[in-house]
Amino acid sequence: MPLDPQRFLDDLRKLRSFGASGVGKGVVRQAYSDADIAARKWLAGRMKKAGLEPHFDPLGNLFGLAAEKSLLLGSHSDSQPEGGWLDGALGVAAGLEVARAAREAGGPPISCVSFQDEEGRFGVLTGSDVWTGKLALAEADGFADNTGNTLADMRAQIAEQAGDFLPHSRFSGFLEMHIEQGPYLEETGLRLGVVTDIVGIRDMRITFEGRQNHAGTTPMHLRRDAFQALSAFNAVLNSRFANVVTPATVWTIGHVALHPNASSVVPGRVEFSMQWRDADAGRLARMEAIIEDTAQEIAASHGVTAKLGPVMGIEPAAMAARFQVELADAAEALAPSKWQKMPSGALHDAANLATVMPAGMLFVPSIGGISHAFDEDTDEADLVLGLKVLDRAALALAV
Ligand code: HGY
Ligand code: MN
Ligand code: MN
Secondary structure (H helix, E strand, O other): OOOOHHHHHHHHHHHHHOOEOOOOOOEOOOOOOHHHHHHHHHHHHHHHHOOOEEEEOOOOOEEEEOOOOEEEEEEEOOOOOOEOOOOOHHHHHHHHHHHHHHHHOOOOOEEEEEEOOOOOOOOOOHHHHHHOOOOOHHHHHOOEOOOOOEHHHHHHHHOOOEOOOOOHHHEEEEEEEEEOOOOHHHHHOOOEEEEEEEOEEEEEEEEEEOOOEEOOOOOHHHOOOHHHHHHHHHHHHHHHHOOOOOOOOEEEOOOEEEEOOOOOEEOOEEEEEEEEEEOOHHHHHHHHHHHHHHHHHHHHHHOOEEEEOOOEEEOOEEOOHHHHHHHHHHHHHHOOOOEEEEEEOOOOHHHHHOOOOOEEEEEEOOHHHOOOOOOOOOOHHHHHHHHHHHHHHHHHHHO
């Protein structure tokens, strides 16, 4: 059987049914949720049916293994708390289809994978962080999500299915197809992106602790208001970053927990996430120093204390030259002049995989540049074109 785009689209739509949100094509399928675990069990069944041996490792990373050493294709099937149907799922369904078609056609051995917790419920790219040896399992087990669940407790749900961690030497390289998640391809009228580099990321939690008090009786000059500290921190940080960043640098305060979060109470505590991304590790370090200094200065001037948690991160990663060449050749063959080499501003498992084997990535456009939102989408013709380009490159790399 040759590559079957309809079977790939059917799998992709079926995968969406696990955690389908009811809003647009969105999904709610965070790592280790019931929907995520059900989706992985279904995927394991599809792998088995395709003649690929399903293998869960202790984190819940799910591999569909060819019998011999092989190229590995895939992405992740967990979602953000409010996610789209393609982020990660596209690369998983495409990897499965290419591996399955190669097997049916008597082609080279190709394996597929869905990594666990790429979206960082517990860390940054938790499943591939641990598998590639960047993060010790014992340390990761202690990580808690925003509501206090630990990774150890969550992964215990799949302990019965789990086998060992696989040796990296079982694979000759890693290819990941993904939606762009940004506006560039659509704006330039291109249909494919061959990724050159993946930016680096740093992520930490910061807590400002002040004094909870009555919002009617506490004079402004006596307040130690955690929200006011956060607000001032954000404004000062933005102005200080202006001297350091480039137009491609990004930073986000995306999660804020204000205590006790009531309209008649001066907030006594705020915990928030601070994330920043750039292609230059030196710039990431300069930004970290500015964040630390600013947090301490703002704390002192607002009568609160600042507690800075550990900094987690992924280093900027270059994609393997040969993988870029084969993806570019395939893109030019199937979509002449409709592709471009480009960096990735989003993080991907391929950044971790690049530390243990050659890795490459292929992008297809995101409509309106929207992702990490329910209305994320891509034209079906672009999904199928991406599958064909991935297949062509994989067959060239797998021999
Ligand atoms: O946040 C990211 O870039 C990725 O989607 N985990
Ligand atoms: Mn993703
Ligand atoms: Mn994502």
